[in-house]
Amino acid sequence: MKQSKAFYYIPYGLWIGLFVIAPVVLIVYQSFFSVSGHFTLGNYANYFHSGVYLKMTFNSVWYAFLITALTLLISYPTAYLLNQLRHKQLWLLLIILPTWINLLLKTYAFIGLLSRGGSVDNFLSIVGIGPKQLLFTDASFLFVATYIEIPFMILPIYNAIAELSPSYVNASRDLGASSWQTFSRVIFPLTLDGVKSGVQAVFIPSLSLFMITRLIGGNRVITLGTAIEQHFLVTQNWGMGSTIGVVLIVAMLITMLLTGERRKKRRTNHAK
Amino acid sequence: MAKTIIEFQDIVKEYGDTKVLKGINFEIEQGKFYTLLGPSGCGKTTILRIIAGFTDATRGNVMFDGKKINNVPANKRKVNTVFQDYALFPHLNVFDNVAFPLNLRKVPKKEIRTKVLDALRMVQLSGFEEREISEISGGQQQRVAIARALVNEPDVLLLDEPLSALDMKLRKEMQYELRALQQRLGITFIFVTHDQEEALAMSDEIFVMNAGQILQTGSPVDIYDEPINHFVADFIGESNIVRGHMVADYRVAFAGKEFDCVDAGMRQNEPVEVVIRPEDLDITTVEKGALTITVDTQLFRGVFFEITGHDDTGNMWRIQSIHSTEVGAKVGAYFDPEDIHVMRFNESEEDFDARLETYEGEDSDR
Ligand SMILES: Nc1ncnc2c1ncn2[C@@H]1O[C@H](COP(=O)(O)OP(=O)(O)O)[C@@H](O)[C@H]1O
Ligand SMILES: [Mg+2]
Numbered sequence: 147m148k149q150s151k152a153f154y155y156i157p158y159g160l161w162i163g164l165f166v167i168a169p170v171v172l173i174v175y176q177s178f179f180s181v182s183g184h185f186t187l188g189n190y191a192n193y194f195h196s197g198v199y200l201k202m203t204f205n206s207v208w209y210a211f212l213i214t215a216l217t218l219l220i221s222y223p224t225a226y227l228l229n230q231l232r233h234k235q236l237w238l239l240l241i242i243l244p245t246w247i248n249l250l251l252k253t254y255a256f257i258g259l260l261s262r263g264g265s266v267d268n269f270l271s272i273v274g275i276g277p278k279q280l281l282f283t284d285a286s287f288l289f290v291a292t293y294i295e296i297p298f299m300i301l302p303i304y305n306a307i308a309e310l311s312p313s314y315v316n317a318s319r320d321l322g323a324s325s326w327q328t329f330s331r332v333i334f335p336l337t338l339d340g341v342k343s344g345v346q347a348v349f350i351p352s353l354s355l356f357m358i359t360r361l362i363g364g365n366r367v368i369t370l371g372t373a374i375e376q377h378f379l380v381t382q383n384w385g386m387g388s389t390i391g392v393v394l395i396v397a398m399l400i401t402m403l404l405t406g407e408r409r410k411k412r413r414t415n416h417a418k
Numbered sequence: 419m420a421k422t423i424i425e426f427q428d429i430v431k432e433y434g435d436t437k438v439l440k441g442i443n444f445e446i447e448q449g450k451f452y453t454l455l456g457p458s459g460c461g462k463t464t465i466l467r468i469i470a471g472f473t474d475a476t477r478g479n480v481m482f483d484g485k486k487i488n489n490v491p492a493n494k495r496k497v498n499t500v501f502q503d504y505a506l507f508p509h510l511n512v513f514d515n516v517a518f519p520l521n522l523r524k525v526p527k528k529e530i531r532t533k534v535l536d537a538l539r540m541v542q543l544s545g546f547e548e549r550e551i552s553e554i555s556g557g558q559q560q561r562v563a564i565a566r567a568l569v570n571e572p573d574v575l576l577l578d579e580p581l582s583a584l585d586m587k588l589r590k591e592m593q594y595e596l597r598a599l600q601q602r603l604g605i606t607f608i609f610v611t612h613d614q615e616e617a618l619a620m621s622d623e624i625f626v627m628n629a630g631q632i633l634q635t636g637s638p639v640d641i642y643d644e645p646i647n648h649f650v651a652d653f654i655g656e657s658n659i660v661r662g663h664m665v666a667d668y669r670v671a672f673a674g675k676e677f678d679c680v681d682a683g684m685r686q687n688e689p690v691e692v693v694i695r696p697e698d699l700d701i702t703t704v705e706k707g708a709l710t711i712t713v714d715t716q717l718f719r720g721v722f723f724e725i726t727g728h729d730d731t732g733n734m735w736r737i738q739s740i741h742s743t744e745v746g747a748k749v750g751a752y753f754d755p756e757d758i759h760v761m762r763f764n765e766s767e768e769d770f771d772a773r774l775e776t777y778e779g780e781d782s783d784r
Contacts, residue, residue, distance in 0.1 A: 316472050317505035319492040321519035322570065331518075335509045 170395065176388035189389035199373070203393065206369040209288070210352035214299075216292045217348050218341065221299035225340075226333075228300075229307045238304060245297045253361050256290050257281065260362070282364025290362045291355060298351075299344035306340025307333070342405040349405075350398045370394055420447040422484075423573060423606055424469060429478035431464055431630075438464050440630040442478070446574070451600050451607045455617040456627030457653070462610040463502075466576045469608065470499050483573075498567040499576040502583075504559050506551045512538070512562050513547035519570045537565040540599070557588045564599075574606045581616065593619055614654050618642060626650050634767055646770050647761055651693045658694045660733040662760075663687050667777070670760055673709055674731045681760035683773040691761045698757035699737040701725070707750015711735055713743055 180186045193199045224241075228234050244252065259265050260280040271277050280286050314336060318328040356371030365372065370390050377387030424446040431439035439461050446452055454462045467473045468480060471492035479486050487495060498519075506515050514521075516537050520530045538544055541561035546554060554562070560580055567575055577596075581589045597620050600607045611617055617624050618638040626634045626641060634646045645651035651659055662672025667682035672692045684690065704710050711727040718724075725737045727749070735751060743749050765773075 311503070311505070313501050313503055313505040314507060316470075316492070317499070317501060317507070318518075319472070320470055320497075320499045321566065322493045322522050323518075324493055327522055331522075332507060336507070 173388045173391045173395070176384050177392050179385045181383050181385060186385070189385045192386065193389055193393065199390070202368055202370055202373055203397075205367065206353050206371070207397070209291075209355075209367060209369060210349050212288055213291045213295060213352045214345055214349045216288065217295045217299040218344065220292070221296055221303055221344065222341070224296075225300050225303040225307055228304055234308075238300075241300055242297050249294065250357065252294065253290065253358060256286075256293075256362060260286055281362065282366060284363070284367060287358060287363035287367055291352065291358050294358070295348040295352065298347040302343035302347065303337060303340040306337035306343075310336055346402060346405050350401055353397055353401075354394055420449055422446065423448045423482065424608075425479075425481035426465075426468075427479040427481065429465075429468065429475045429480065431461070431468065431473070432476045438630050439468075439475075442630075442632060444625060444632060444635065446606060446608065448573070448606055449604045450622040451597065451609065451620060453609045453611060453617040453621040453624045454627060455611060455614060455624050455653075458612055460627045461630045462612075462627060463578055466499065466578050466608065466610060469495075469574070470497055470576055471495050496573045497576060498570055498572040498574075499578065500560075500563045500567050500580045502578040502580070504563040506559055506562055506566070508551050510551070511547070512543070512549050512551065512554065515551065515562055516566045516569050518566065533569055534565075537569040538562075540568070541565045556583055557592070560584065560592070564596075568603070568605070572605065574608060575600075577607060577609045579610050579612070581611070582613075589616075596620065618654070626653065628653075632767075634770075644759055644774070645693060645761065646765065646767055647763075648691055651691075651759075651761065656696050656736060658696065658699070658733075658735050660692050661689065662692045663689050664760065668755075670758065673729045673733055675709070677708065677758060678755040679758040679760060680756055681758070682777040684760070684762060689763065691763070693759040693761060694753055694757055696724070696736045696738040697722075698753055699735065699739075700752045701737060701739040701741055701743055702750045702752045704748055704750045707752050709735070709751045711737070711749055711751050713745050713747050713749060716743065716745055718742075 177189055178185055178187065180188055228237050228241075231237055257264075261267070262277065262279075262281075264280075266280060267277050310333065314332055315328055318332040319325075323331060353369070354371035354374070355369060356375045359365065359367045359369055359372050370393065374387050374390050374394075377383045377390070422445045426442045426444050429439055429442040430437065442461075442465065454465060456462055464473070468475050471487075471490065471494075475488065480488050482490075482495070482497075507518065510518065513534055516534045517530050520533060525533070534547070535544070538547065541564050543558060543561050543565065546558065546562075551559065551562070560583075563580070580596075581592050584592060593616060596607070596609075609617075609620065618641075621638055624634075624636065624638055624641050625632045628649055634641055634650050636644075641650065642654055645654060645657075648659055651657045660672050662670055664681075664684045664686065665671050665676055666686060667684075668679055670677055670679045670681065670690065670692060709729050711729055713725055713727040715726045716723055719738075722738045722740055723742050725739055725743060727735050727737070729735060737751060762770075
């Protein structure tokens with residue numbers, strides 16, 4: 147009995163060991179070596195002292211925040227609306243569909259749309275706004291990143307709303323709450339876990355975006371993701387690249403702690 | 419007579435092609451305990467939802483205090499609901515759940531505290547304010563739901579099978595408590611159940627429903643003693659229902675014999691159904707008995723023996739007797755004329771009441 151149970155852990159254990167623990171250990175290990183292969187704490191010193199990396203970190207967090215905020219702003223109402231529709235599963239599928247297409251392909255599609263002489267540019271000319279530089283701007287970067295992340299935000303929120311028992315809404319109305327009060331005091335707090343999952347699913351990957359920053363943002367936005375790519379592929383400074391990787395991992399852990407399910411410490415009316 | 423607070427005028431509810439309510443009419447008077455009783459799916463919850471304002475009637479008027487409220491939203495109705503699944507907000511603790519309606523109305527904090535503590539005391543949950551909803555039992559959750567619904571001081575409280583999730587013992591206890599609470603507060607209760615015992619024990623007035631219609635309205639005693647038709651007789655308690663015909667006023671024939679009875683106002687030789695409750699039948703000797711019954715089964719039920727048997731014409735009879743007998747034995751079954759209740763086929767409640775009126779009036783004249 148015990149033995150057969152242990153057997154089921156083998157695939158999981160192998161996976162975790164080979165693809166999660168080992169890479170993390172390797173990255174942490176690498177981050178303590180200089181370009182010339184000597185053990186050093188210099189990479190970390192460099193990260194904290196040269197303003198460049200701190201600025202990059204700030205940039206990454208800031209843009210990830212913007213992307214997450216925009217995505218949330220669009221996704222919550224959408225998820226809510228989807229749940230009211232008759233064929234909601236179908237509509238949801240249509241929203242999830244684009245995630246089945248390769249990210250690189252979608253990015254190239256946007257280059258086609260946004261570049262000089264592209265469809266959007268042409269359209270702007272026709273309506274009389276005139277040709278505009280669209281590609282390689284902050285706005286286009288945010289736009290494309292938001293577009294790509296939206297399904298990952300909608301899905302958990304949609305599920306949270308779908309699972310919400312309609313009798314909570316009825317109860318709230320019954321007790322005298324207006325539609326807005328019902329939303330802010332009942333529906334939103336009860337679907338907050340879905341929002342948190344969505345934020346995790348969007349914020350964490352957005353921290354290390356690099357392809358879109360380059361292809362759509364035109365490297366105007368330098369994030370930690372871009373820096374890691376540069377260090378590993380261009381400057382061959384694996385130590386520094388790994389150090390930034392460690393910083394990213396720590397940032398992800400912090401995000402997960404902040405958005406994870408915490409045992410609520412509650413205040414009550416009469417404790418106030 | 420007490421003031422009418424809620425009135426349904428020809429309420430019809432349709433979902434697509436299916437008629438869920440087929441023309442419901444009733445008046446609810448202030449301060450009474452009403453029960454909607456009927457099998458699952460007959461439309462009880464739908465009636466509550468229409469009163470509370472969670473769904474619209476397809477046709478007909480819902481009147482509240484003499485005013486039509488079909489278009490008044492749920493949050494503006496002076497009615498509160500205790501839901502079947504309680505619907506307590508899981509992100510709020512007991513105190514905040516009960517305080518929810520008061521917070522919405524921006525009642526001063528101090529007053530909220532007093533009112534919530536009073537409400538919790540009323541349902542015997544003092545000291546549970548800080549508990550999470552997940553940390554209290556089903557029975558306690560139910561009390562919180564009642565406290566939350568009452569803290570707003572509604573004119574009418576709607577309760578949708580609030581006891582069905584509780585175990586037998588707690589259920590009986592809550593029946594007493596709910597009834598006592600209603601009488602103390604003087605609020606109108608509209609209580610939904612599919613349990614006839616519960617309905618009989620608690621109500622001032624019962625509406626017996628089936629398939630989207632109200633079949634009979636009356637006090638528990640009226641409905642138990644004088645069911646209008648086969649369905650009501652069968653649904654409310656155990657019954658022996660056999661076919662027969664009226665020989666004349668106060669004279670009915672069934673099981674191949676004629677008996678005195680207390681029913682009248684029917685055509686001569688009209689086919690009827692006769693109801694005799696098992697507890698009204700007594701076992702005696704064949705000579706003394708009104709009917710001769712061959713015993714088929716006998717079960718000991720603690721307080722009585724439950725005996726089933728058949729008469730000479732093949733009717734099945736169920737008898738609750740304090741004396742035991744033997745399977746296969748022939749016994750006499752005895753009953754009084756008052757124990758017989760005669761029902762006409764397809765008689766409407768209005769006709770039924772009108773007919774009772776005519777001869778019950780005569781009775782008192784004599
Ligand atoms: N939203 C709905 N759509 C379609 N049919 C419904 C809906 N709600 C209830 N019904 C139907 O209406 C009938 C009465 O339901 P309900 O009032 O809940 O019965 P009860 O509470 O007496 O068990 C049932 O047959 C049910 O299937
Ligand atoms: Mg129901």
